[in-house]
Amino acid sequence: MEEQQPVDYVASLKNIDYIVFLIYFVIVAGYGYWIYHRKKRQQTDSKDFFLAEGSLxxxxxxxxxxxxxxxxxxxxxxxxxxxxxxxxxxxxxxxxxxxxxxxxxxxxxxxxxxxxxxxxxxxxxxxxxxxxxxxxxxxxxxxxxxxxxxxxxxxxxxxxxxxxxxxxxxxxxxxxxxxxxxxxxxxxxxxxxxxxxxxxxxxxxxxxxxxxxxxxxxxxxxxxxxxxxxxxxxxxxxxxxxxxxxxxxxxxxxxxxxxxxxxxxxxxxxxxxxxxxxxxxxxxxxxxxxxxxxxxxxxxxxxxxxxxxxxxxxxxxxxxxxxxxxxxxxxxxxxxxxxxxxxxxxxxxxxxxxxxxxxxxxxxxxxxxxxxxxxxxxxxxxxxxxxxxxxxxxxxxxxxxxxxxxxxxxxxxxxxxxxxxxxxxxxxxxxxxxxYTGFVSPGIFAMFLLGFFWKKTTSNAALFATVGGFVLSVFFKLLPKFADLTFLSGFGFSGPVLDKEANKIFYEIPFLDRMGFVFLICVLGMVIITKYENAKGIQPKGLEIDRSMFKTNTSFTVGAVLVCGILVALYTVFW
Incomplete structure (x- = not known):
């Protein structure tokens, strides 16, 4: 069949499009206005304003x-x-x-x-x-x-x-x-x-x-x-x-x-x-x-x-x-x-x-x-x-x-x-x-994860993950400018990238792998710092946690299993 010629489509809206959009705007704004005035307490209560506490x-x-x-x-x-x-x-x-x-x-x-x-x-x-x-x-x-x-x-x-x-x-x-x-x-x-x-x-x-x-x-x-x-x-x-x-x-x-x-x-x-x-x-x-x-x-x-x-x-x-x-x-x-x-x-x-x-x-x-x-x-x-x-x-x-x-x-x-x-x-x-979100993600996640589930984790360990995680992310990002990382390519942990300004190809660590490396270093550093400070008698306050908190009801469990089953099927089909 003969290939159809491409058609030029102009970026513009017609009157009917503006009417449809106006209807959307009125619905959203009107509903929002009604919700806003339904509870006057929202105007002065900070938790209700920021969190809608108990309302959603x-x-x-x-x-x-x-x-x-x-x-x-x-x-x-x-x-x-x-x-x-x-x-x-x-x-x-x-x-x-x-x-x-x-x-x-x-x-x-x-x-x-x-x-x-x-x-x-x-x-x-x-x-x-x-x-x-x-x-x-x-x-x-x-x-x-x-x-x-x-x-x-x-x-x-x-x-x-x-x-x-x-x-x-x-x-x-x-x-x-x-x-x-x-x-x-x-x-x-x-x-x-x-x-x-x-x-x-x-x-x-x-x-x-x-x-x-x-x-x-x-x-x-x-x-x-x-x-x-x-x-x-x-x-x-x-x-x-x-x-x-x-x-x-x-x-x-x-x-x-x-x-x-x-x-x-x-x-x-x-x-x-x-x-x-x-x-x-x-x-x-x-x-x-x-x-x-x-x-x-x-x-x-x-x-x-x-x-x-x-x-x-x-x-x-x-x-x-x-x-x-x-x-x-x-x-x-x-x-x-x-x-x-x-x-x-x-x-x-x-x-x-x-x-x-x-x-x-x-x-x-x-x-x-x-x-x-x-x-x-x-x-x-x-x-x-x-x-x-x-x-x-x-x-x-x-x-x-x-x-x-x-x-x-x-x-x-x-x-x-x-x-x-x-x-x-x-x-x-x-x-x-x-x-660029990944510059802070590894340190933050390490700090939260250990803060949740390891009561001994200390404040200085968290501070290391906070600042150190960002510094390490910047370090790994800039490292290819100063060191040849070609040797990592054999393991899949580096690949060629063109530096347009220098007109030069260098080997960079994929940013997802970079995040993984930074996370592991942050966790290791937090463990070492915590062990050292625990040995000196520093015992931080942990969160209130018990196993019963993590128990789910039947309907949630069925839904969660269904989601995981669908994911397995999708990755199997499109691997």
């Missing part, structure tokens, strides 16, 4: 976890990675499902039993104020410089790509919308996230349907099943979950590391030691929190269908001559982050408005969640501890709101100044976020 149901917790997690980094960044490397990038989503089960069984009971509401509070209660304050500052910098900034920039690429609006104008709009939602507090965020997830899943499935159907049509067939079958045959190299060493994407996902190495550190730190995520469950009782987290695990299994398959479809369509200009950046370089927006422009009028709303929902929900966590940590763990220990509840809420506005302003400035440099020019935005 299991389905609201699960939906909020996913809405806050799935954002521009997935829709844009992960779809771009799907375009470049294929289904393997879905390991972040599918391994997260298994990780959520572990967090629900082992982590959440410890937090709730010890009445822990913020991550710095855990560090202060388990170790000391110095460790807590250092980590509070670390988290604030990470959330603003990496998370808020990257989501704003990648989100603006998406919104600009589908609407035709100026990217800088889109950044400002997203920031303002997010602030409005965030200032309503955790309760508003939690319940509006349920609506956000509905639009997110609906819009995502529509984009996947259109993409698969178009792949089928390009080969003279019809239907999404035929489209998927054609994807697996025409892009077979994009359906490998475990990369071999000769794969050009091995440095991003180094072989079995995704099953037994650094991927666990990434996920366990993100889902179990992250204020932004755990905050959703810390205001609930154990049964409700576990049910919500299990619900989120099931939703996680679905996410690659929404965010990865469209990227692979865009790759196949690009090979057939489509998106030749739409996916170029301002310098004429192929920008994989534009794969998803290019697909959305294929949607018919009206449906494009739904997809536009879905993208906005994902971005705003994630921005609002991170901004709320920033306000929580700054207010309860920095301002209330270091500046005003006797602040009233009303003042704490107001300080939190001010922190939200300032942090969003800083993120906007950073995205305008350095967003394109860090995530443009053909770079994978999702990989940028994962790598």
């Amino acid at each position: 149901t299991w389905w609201a917790i699960g939906a909020s976890l996913i809405a806050s997690n799935i954002s521009a980094e997935q829709f844009i960044g992960m779809s771009g990675s799907g375009f470049k490397m294929g289904l393997a990038i879905a390991t972040y989503e599918w391994m997260a499902a298994a990780t959520l089960i572990i967090v629900a069984v082992f982590f959440i009971p410890v937090y709730l039993k010890n009445k822990i509401y913020t991550m710095p509070q855990f560090l202060s209660q388990r170790y000391n104020g110095t460790v807590a304050m250092i980590m509070a500052v670390f988290w604030l910098l990470l959330y603003i410089v990496v998370n808020l900034m990257s989501i704003l920039y990648l989100g603006a690429i998406a919104i600009s790509g589908i609407s035709g609006l100026n990217i800088y104008f889109c950044i400002l709009l997203l920031a303002i919308f997010s602030i409005v939602i965030t200032l309503g507090g955790m309760k508003v965020i939690g319940y509006t996230d349920v609506i956000q997830v509905f639009f997110l899943v609906l819009g995502g499935l529509m984009a996947t349907y259109i993409a698969l159907n178009l792949v089928a049509e390009k080969s003279g067939q019809t239907g999404v099943l035929n489209g998927f079958s054609l994807l697996t045959s025409q892009a077979g190299d994009h359906f490998q979950m475990i990369f071999k060493r000769d794969n050009p994407n091995y440095m991003d996902l180094p072989g079995l590391t995704v099953l037994i190495g650094g991927m666990w550190i990434t996920n366990l730190n993100y889902w179990g030691c992250n204020q932004y995520i755990t905050q959703r469950a810390l205001g609930a009782d154990l049964k409700t929190a576990r049910s919500g987290i299990l619900f989120a695990a099931f939703l996680k299994l679905l996410m690659p269908v929404i965010v990865v398959l469209p990227g692979i479809a865009a790759y196949v369509l690009h090979q057939k001559g489509m998106f030749q200009t739409e996916m170029l950046d301002s310098k004429g370089i192929l920008d994989v982050n534009k794969a998803y927006p290019s697909l959305l422009n294929l949607l018919p009028d009206g449906m494009k408005g739904v997809a536009f709303a879905a993208l906005t929902a994902a971005i705003v929900a994630s921005l609002a969640g991170k901004a709320n966590s920033i306000g929580t940590i700054f207010t309860l763990d920095i301002y209330n501890k270091a500046f005003d220990k006797n602040a009233s509840e009303k003042k704490l809420v107001n300080v939190g709101k001010l922190a939200v506005i300032i942090s969003m302003f800083l993120a906007v400035v950073l995205s305008l100044i350095i967003g394109e440099k860090l995530m443009g020019e053909g770079k994978q935005g999702f990989q940028y976020i994962q790598e």
Whole structure:
């Protein structure tokens, strides 16, 4: 059959699309306003404002976890990675499902039993104020410089790509919308996230349907099943979950590391030691929190269908001559982050408005969640501890709101100044976020893990993991500049990377393996320091833990086994 000529699709929205988006905006804003005023106590009670204490149901917790997690980094960044490397990038989503089960069984009971509401509070209660304050500052910098900034920039690429609006104008709009939602507090965020997830899943499935159907049509067939079958045959190299060493994407996902190495550190730190995520469950009782987290695990299994398959479809369509200009950046370089927006422009009028709303929902929900966590940590763990220990509840809420506005302003400035440099020019935005978050993840996870389950762990050991973990991450990142790591390539622990500035190839440690090395060194260092200090008579205060805390009910156990069974099947099929 004769190859169809590519069609030029213009990035623009019609009146019907704006009407659909306006309906979405009114629903979210109206529902949020109603939730905000249903309990006046939210306006003055800091715990209710930041945590929605006792107010969120299991389905609201699960939906909020996913809405806050799935954002521009997935829709844009992960779809771009799907375009470049294929289904393997879905390991972040599918391994997260298994990780959520572990967090629900082992982590959440410890937090709730010890009445822990913020991550710095855990560090202060388990170790000391110095460790807590250092980590509070670390988290604030990470959330603003990496998370808020990257989501704003990648989100603006998406919104600009589908609407035709100026990217800088889109950044400002997203920031303002997010602030409005965030200032309503955790309760508003939690319940509006349920609506956000509905639009997110609906819009995502529509984009996947259109993409698969178009792949089928390009080969003279019809239907999404035929489209998927054609994807697996025409892009077979994009359906490998475990990369071999000769794969050009091995440095991003180094072989079995995704099953037994650094991927666990990434996920366990993100889902179990992250204020932004755990905050959703810390205001609930154990049964409700576990049910919500299990619900989120099931939703996680679905996410690659929404965010990865469209990227692979865009790759196949690009090979057939489509998106030749739409996916170029301002310098004429192929920008994989534009794969998803290019697909959305294929949607018919009206449906494009739904997809536009879905993208906005994902971005705003994630921005609002991170901004709320920033306000929580700054207010309860920095301002209330270091500046005003006797602040009233009303003042704490107001300080939190001010922190939200300032942090969003800083993120906007950073995205305008350095967003394109860090995530443009053909770079994978999702990989940028994962790598730079990984500079602090190993030390944090080591500190939390030993703090949970080894009562003898001392404050100085935790301080070593806090500061030492970051220093070690920087050291391993810069090491290839000064030492030849070619000898590690035989074990799969290094690979060739082109330094464009020096025009030289050097061997670098894959960042997931780097995280694994740093984690092991941190744990070893913590054990040595703790043993030494225990021998000198230092006996730190451990957390309240008993075995009964980790017992699960029958319904949770059945659901957890089902999630694990599905994961085994997926990895068996796509190994």
